[in-house]
């Protein structure tokens with residue numbers, strides 16, 4: 001027997017949870033389907049626990065800078081407050097009852113299980129108690145997110161490696177850690193662990209860490225991490241991984257070199273959870289890496305998709321932005337619809353990396369007549385005053401014909417906060433001429449943005 005509902009939301013990450021709550025509040029009969037934890041990767045295994053680690057690690061690092069600036073301190077790292085905070089404050093010991101109750105309080109219904117499309121307007125959910133079938137009149141919203149991608153490296157699958165889902169549950173730190181992958185997640189966790197005294201090696205197969213960022217940003221972060229004792233190895237070939245209960249992990253690199261560690265974290269990208277979703281039953285490609293969506297987040301007739309699976313930026317704020325739009329679309333309201341020109345992001349290394357819009361390379365690839373400006377943060381007044389921990393660079397990318405910024409990068413202390421200024425400029429297409437007439441408070445870090453803007457040939 002099928003039950004009739006208005007909307008099914010399959011996968012309740014940040015975006016799906018928001019869609020389900022908003023549509024239920026609007027009076028629709030909404031079923032939220034989640035196979036693991038309501039709220040998804042961000043609160044339980046991603047943004048929030050990792051940023052709690054980083055907050056603690058940064059406090060340690062800042063304490064270690066005291067001798068350069070004003071006295072002496074004795075720093076004794078202790079992971080237990082971090083582990084406790086993640087368990088008690090962030091994840092409720094990986095229990096989502098509060099989030100389930102919130103959905104129900106908003107008027108939604110909830111089923112725990114694996115949701116799947118079963119043809120136009122049909123959804124089935126495999127639960128512990130059997131199969132539930134639904135006829136969905138208004139539409140299905142997909143927010144099934146991603147899982148850690150594990151590269152097919154010889155031997156790796158047979159080892160007790162960690163992914164982000166394990167590393168956030170660690171209560172005792174290992175002596176040493178190899179991080180496979182120098183992307184944002186790998187670099188953030190590598191630095192946090194290193195600041196607690198773990199000997200860390202980052203192995204990145206690409207030519208540089210933080211590949212999606214400007215090369216100048218990668219260089220500054222690599223230098224800062226190297227300075228504090230992290231082995232940053234880019235351009236390596238990882239041939240084999242072995243594990244032995246006594247000696248731990250051995251990673252064999254090209255050229256006969258071996259790197260050893262007590263623990264190994266795989267942070268080598270994410271794969272979208274699209275393969276077991278019944279996409280073929282509604283005419284969508286189940287082997288696609290991402291779902292194509294239009295400006296209203298429609299992936300097909302009566303099917304919407306939000307979050308990481310749309311390939312528009314795997315960030316919580318993108319998922320939430322899209323959720324708002326999908327809600328309006330499902331309710332038949334007007335736009336504004338999705339616009340991705342000024343998607344910003346932050347990588348919470350120290351120095352932090354904020355970026356928005358296009359990199360120089362992306363802008364050139366898009367056929368834009370590009371002009372760029374950059375400024376090294378230690379040369380700025382604030383950087384010089386700040387002294388210890390002042391690594392950073394500002395880079396802006398402009399369309400010389402239109403006289404507007406199309407992208408920018410702010411690396412430095414509070415780099416993720418600084419990007420807000422450039423994000424506003426890119427989003428609102430503020431003329432560079434106008435940005436040059438602004439007041440930039442002295443002596444702030446963001447004042448260096450003015451120096452970079454003054455270098456543009458616009």
Ligand SMILES: Cc1cc2nc3c(=O)[nH]c(=O)nc-3n(C[C@H](O)[C@H](O)[C@H](O)COP(=O)(O)OP(=O)(O)OC[C@H]3O[C@@H](n4cnc5c(N)ncnc54)[C@H](O)[C@@H]3O)c2cc1C
Nearest residue numbers: 011013035040041042046047115145307308314315316319
């Ligand atoms: C370590 C780490 C750090 C991160 N840090 C940041 C950060 O600082 N800032 C930021 O913006 N982003 C960060 N992210 C990314 C962020 O977590 C995601 O972009 C965010 O969670 C949005 O994802 P989503 O909405 O697509 O869904 P997800 O959060 O991936 O949730 C999808 C949900 O769908 C469920 N599901 C999957 N298939 C089914 C099915 N068939 N039936 C039922 N349920 C299903 C899953 O169990 C999951 O709960 C980080 C990610 C990681 C891993």
